[in-house]
Amino acid sequence: MTSFKDVFEQYSWEQSKEKIYAATAKDVERALTASQRSLDDFMALVSPAAAAYLEDMAKLSNQLTLQRYGKVIQMYVPLYLSNECNNICTYCGFSYDNKVKRKTLSPMEIMQEVAVIKDMGYNHVLLVTGEANQTVHVDYFEKVLNLIKPHFSHISMEVQPMDVADYERLIPLGLNTVLVYQETYHQEDYRKHHPKGKKSNFDYRLETPDRLGAAGIHKMGLGVLIGLEDWRTDSFFTALHLSYLEKRYWQSKYSLSFPRLRPFSGGLEPKVNMNDRELVQLICAYRIFNQEVELSLSTRETIAFRNNVLKLGITSMSAGSKTNPGGYAVEPESLEQFEISDERSAKEIADMIRIAGYEPVWKDWDSVLNP
Amino acid sequence: MLKIADKIFQSRLFTGTGKFSSSVEMENAILASGSELVTVALKRVDMNDTSDDILYHLKHPHIHLLPNTSGVRNAREAVFAAQLAREALETNWIKLEIHPDPKYLMPDPIETLKATEQLAALGFVVLPYIHADPVLCKRLEEVGTAAVMPLGSPIGSNKGLKTFDFLEIIIAQSNVPVIIDAGIGAPSDAAKAMEMGADAVLVNTAIASSANPIEMGKAFKMAVEAGRLAYESGLGRIQSEAISTSPLTSFLND
Numbered sequence: 323m324t325s326f327k328d329v330f331e332q333y334s335w336e337q338s339k340e341k342i343y344a345a346t347a348k349d350v351e352r353a354l355t356a357s358q359r360s361l362d363d364f365m366a367l368v369s370p371a372a373a374a375y376l377e378d379m380a381k382l383s384n385q386l387t388l389q390r391y392g393k394v395i396q397m398y399v400p401l402y403l404s405n406e407c408n409n410i411c412t413y414c415g416f417s418y419d420n421k422v423k424r425k426t427l428s429p430m431e432i433m434q435e436v437a438v439i440k441d442m443g444y445n446h447v448l449l450v451t452g453e454a455n456q457t458v459h460v461d462y463f464e465k466v467l468n469l470i471k472p473h474f475s476h477i478s479m480e481v482q483p484m485d486v487a488d489y490e491r492l493i494p495l496g497l498n499t500v501l502v503y504q505e506t507y508h509q510e511d512y513r514k515h516h517p518k519g520k521k522s523n524f525d526y527r528l529e530t531p532d533r534l535g536a537a538g539i540h541k542m543g544l545g546v547l548i549g550l551e552d553w554r555t556d557s558f559f560t561a562l563h564l565s566y567l568e569k570r571y572w573q574s575k576y577s578l579s580f581p582r583l584r585p586f587s588g589g590l591e592p593k594v595n596m597n598d599r600e601l602v603q604l605i606c607a608y609r610i611f612n613q614e615v616e617l618s619l620s621t622r623e624t625i626a627f628r629n630n631v632l633k634l635g636i637t638s639m640s641a642g643s644k645t646n647p648g649g650y651a652v653e654p655e656s657l658e659q660f661e662i663s664d665e666r667s668a669k670e671i672a673d674m675i676r677i678a679g680y681e682p683v684w685k686d687w688d689s690v691l692n693p
Numbered sequence: 694m695l696k697i698a699d700k701i702f703q704s705r706l707f708t709g710t711g712k713f714s715s716s717v718e719m720e721n722a723i724l725a726s727g728s729e730l731v732t733v734a735l736k737r738v739d740m741n742d743t744s745d746d747i748l749y750h751l752k753h754p755h756i757h758l759l760p761n762t763s764g765v766r767n768a769r770e771a772v773f774a775a776q777l778a779r780e781a782l783e784t785n786w787i788k789l790e791i792h793p794d795p796k797y798l799m800p801d802p803i804e805t806l807k808a809t810e811q812l813a814a815l816g817f818v819v820l821p822y823i824h825a826d827p828v829l830c831k832r833l834e835e836v837g838t839a840a841v842m843p844l845g846s847p848i849g850s851n852k853g854l855k856t857f858d859f860l861e862i863i864i865a866q867s868n869v870p871v872i873i874d875a876g877i878g879a880p881s882d883a884a885k886a887m888e889m890g891a892d893a894v895l896v897n898t899a900i901a902s903s904a905n906p907i908e909m910g911k912a913f914k915m916a917v918e919a920g921r922l923a924y925e926s927g928l929g930r931i932q933s934e935a936i937s938t939s940p941l942t943s944f945l946n947d
Contacts, residue, residue, distance in 0.1 A: 388902050390849055392712020445739075475736075568796060573766060575795040614796045679714045688736045690777045691764040 325532040327525060329566050330559070335508055338365075339555040345369035354378060359611045364561045367607035368554045376603055383606035383635040390613045393680045396638035398446040398478065398618075399439055399668065402647040403427050403466065405657050407452025409519030411505075412590045413547060413583055415645075415659045416452040418519060422657045426457050429469055431652045436473055438650040442642055442668040445685040446476040448501070450645075450659075453482035453520060460488045464495060471496040476687040478543075482520065483530035489537035496689055501543035502530045503579065507559035508551040515550060515590075531563065535571030542567070542574055543618070548601075549583030549592030557604055561611055568612075577616035577638070578608055584622050584660040598627055602634060609635035621662040628664050628671075632678055641671035695892055697870050698786075698818040698839045700757065704729045705887065706917040707759070707872060709897025710747055711737070713906060720750035722900055726910035732759040732788050732895065735774055740781035748782075759820065761788035767801070768808035775812055787812060788842070789821040798848045802829050806836065813837030822874050825856035827863050834869055841867065842895065844875040845886065849898045851878025854885055864890045880909075880916030887920025888928060 345366040353363035354375065366372060372379065404426035407416040427435065439447060449466065451458045458481070467477065478499035479492075489500070506512050509524055516522045534542045544563055546556040557580075564576055580601065583592045596604075601623075608617055618638045619628060628639070644650050646658035666674070672682040695702040708728040713719035723731055731751055738760075739745045751758060760778035765771045768791065775787040789812065791805050792798040805821050806829065812819045818839045823829055825843040833841055843863055846852035853876060854860065864871050870892035877883050883894045896913050903909035 389851065389898065392898070392901050393714035394712065475739075572796070573793045676715065681713065681715050683737070685739055686736055687764065688740070688774075690740075691736055691762075691770060691774055 325529045326563055326566050327528055329562065330507070330528065333559070333562065335555060335559075338558055339552060341365055342369050342554045342558060345371045347371055347374065350375050353610070354382060361558070361562060361565060364607060364611040365558055367610055368557050368604060370554075372603060372607070373599065376599060376606075379603065379606035379610060380634050383609040384633050386609055386613050387633075387635045387637065391637050394683045395632065395636065395675050395680050396446065396616075396683050396686055397444065397668065397672065398448055398476075398638055398640050399442065399444045400448045400450050400480075400620075400640060400643050400645065401432075401435055401439060402450045402645060402649060402659070403432065404451040404454065404458045405647050405659070406454035406457055407519070408455070409453050409521040410517050411521065412515045412517075413550065415657060420657075424454075425647045425653060425656050426451075426454070426462075427647050427652065429465065431648060432466060432469060434651045435648065436470055440473060443672070443684055444668065445474055446478070446687070447474050448478040448480060448499075448640070450479075451481045455482070455520070458482075460484060460491060463492055463497075467492060467495040467497060471689065475685050475689060478541075480543075483527055484533070486533045486537050489534055489539060493537060493539060497539075498687060499541040499543065499577070500534050500539055501545075501577070501579070502527065502534070503543075503545040503547065503581075504528060504560070504563070505547045506550040506556055507546065507563075508556065511551050531567050532570075535567060535574055539574055541577060541616075543577040543579060543616075545579035545581065547581055547583060548596050549594055552594060553596050553600065553604065557607070561608070564612065564615060575616070576614075577618055579618045579620065580604055580608075581620060581622055584663070601627075602631060605631065605635045621664040622660065624663045625666065629674060629678070632675065632680065639671065639675075641666060642668040695870060697820075702729050702893070703727075704914070704917070705893040705921055706883070706913055707732065707893055707895040708900065708910070709895065710734070710751070711897055712901035716746050716750040718906055719747075719901070722906035722910040723751070723756065724753070724910075725907045725914070726896075726900065727914045728910075729755050730757050730759050730893075732761045732897075733782075734763045735760050735778050736764045738782075740777065757786070758782055758784055759786050759788050760784065761790050761822075763790045763792075765791055766793040766804075767791065768804045768811065771804070771808040772811050772815075775808075775817060776815075779817070785816055786818045787820070789819055792822075800824060800844070802826060805829075806832055809833055809838050810836035813839075820872065825859035825863060827859060827866065830863050830867060830871075834867070838869060840870040840872055840892070842872045842874040845873050845882065846876030848875040850876050851899055852876050853878050853882040857889075860886070860891070861889060880912045883913055884916040884920035884923075887917055888923050890924050893917075 342365045349366035350372045353366040406424040480501040616637045621643045646656040675682045704727045707730040762771045762774045822842045830841045846855040872893040873886040874895045
């Protein structure tokens with residue numbers, strides 16, 4: 323089977339990067355006025371040359387998002403099931419070499435967490451784990467899905483990459499969306515940040531969206547961890563990946579995230595810093611390039627940033643999040659993946675969204691639609 | 694007056710419920726539009742909760758709900774969803790939307806035809822969203838559709854009646870009401886559709902995404918009424934040049 327790897331190998335990181343940095347004001351203007359934008363246009367939109375057009379980009383992004391999505395923001399919340407992990411990832415609190423007590427929630431503990439999340443008003447939950455194949459495996463996920471499906475209208479997952487057959491087992495149980503972030507498309511850098519564990523296999527991760535597409539997943543999420551490598555080049559490869567997937571797996575929906583590296587105890591300092599202006603540029607560039615893709619903003623970002631960026635292209639937000647297993651009820655002090663920046667409650671975020679003239683949407687899927 | 698199945702409608706403007714900044718704004722815009730048939734995505738309503746916020750704001754005696762199957766990808770899923778909607782919302786009306794392509798939301802003609810046949814046999818009043826395909830419209834008639842809902846241009850695009858020539862054919866040969874569904878971006882598009890002889894139009898994005906949805910709802914109400922009145926009055930033929938003063942057949946009078 324051909325996969326994104328075949329496309330990916332036709333591009334060189336260095337050449338792509340050079341092209342982005344060589345983009346001119348004229349390239350940006352063409353990208354802004356085109357009726358359909360190409361990958362070359364995307365390169366111009368994430369280039370340093372586009373910084374001078376940030377207000378124009380924001381206006382266009384706002385307008386395109388309003389037309390496609392209207393004045394609504396989808397609400398979701400993460401539910402961390404486990405922080406056990408056999409991978410070493412230099413930037414992650416769950417990294418194997420971080421010698422801290424680990425926890426995987428039992429069915430009873432999961433239901434305690436679910437009760438709190440439901441009280442917050444959520445109908446869309448994102449299940450998160452590390453990669454610990456001896457305890458957190460496909461059988462475990464099967465049990466979890468059976469357990470929680472009656473309580474949620476939309477279930478997403480951000481766990482280790484799996485095989486097609488595993489996804490085919492989980493999708494009929496209510497798995498709607500799978501997020502799998504490449505972290506970086508820079509192969510050497512990827513190797514450096516993932517020295518041990520199954521995650522060190524760059525190609526297996528790169529081809530995960532192909533396996534999800536083959537399994538018929540309803541929605542998948544892509545992204546890179548911003549801070550590991552040059553964000554402009556990494557975002558270009560994300561856009562390339564998205565374009566390939568949309569054409570090939572045309573029945574699936576797509577979402578993008580743009581997490582900036584957050585501190586955790588003993589963690590890595592970002593190699594590349596992305597400032598707020600640059601993150602706004604990236605969000606607008608994604609939207610101008612692709613009107614249909616969902617853009618998601620987590621509690622990694624600050625209150626002021628989230629309040630203001632809400633109208634610039636974002637379609638979904640989390641709120642009141644905990645990034646540790648048991649964080650909502652069972653064991654609030656367990657090891658967290660990263661520190662969150664926006665600690666407001668789900669209700670406070672919903673009020674903020676309403677004051678901004680948008681409607682927080684808690685339910686936008688129903689399990690009856692995919693019986 | 695427009696009649697679909699057993700219902701008579703005073704208003705030929707159908708509306709949607711998505712993309713509004715709040716349920717209150719949605720309610721006020723729909724009231725201003727005078728619409729009597731309002732489509733609701735099943736995925737947005739909580740069918741187990743009788744106090745669901747969207748449904749609560751649509752509780753007016755003149756407003757009929759038209760649940761839609763947005764999100765399903767094939768006939769099997771559509772039939773299942775329609776049955777649940779019938780049970781939960783107590784209506785056998787269903788707007789059949791099968792768009793397996795989430796990017797452009799293009800309707801699947803094959804699955805739509807299959808689902809229409811099955812749902813009509815189950816006693817549903819089926820209003821299928823389709824391409825402006827005249828042959829498909831006739832096939833849908835044959836399997837018992839209550840109306841057809843061809844698109845003017847892609848959903849949410851506000852591009853107007855890009856399929857004009859095909860809509861004309863559909864209207865000319867249809868035995869069921871023709872409702873122009875997607876792409877109507879401005880009141881002038883709606884008026885144009887009505888002048889052509891469409892039985893109704895369905896508008897959502899153009900109202901919901903406008904800076905003032907309530908006033909825009911009113912504007913569409915007026916445009917639909919004007920277009921219909923013009924159609925009923927009979928529009929004059931469009932002449933590209935003045936009528937010749939020396940007609941070609943005048944010799945016959947000699």
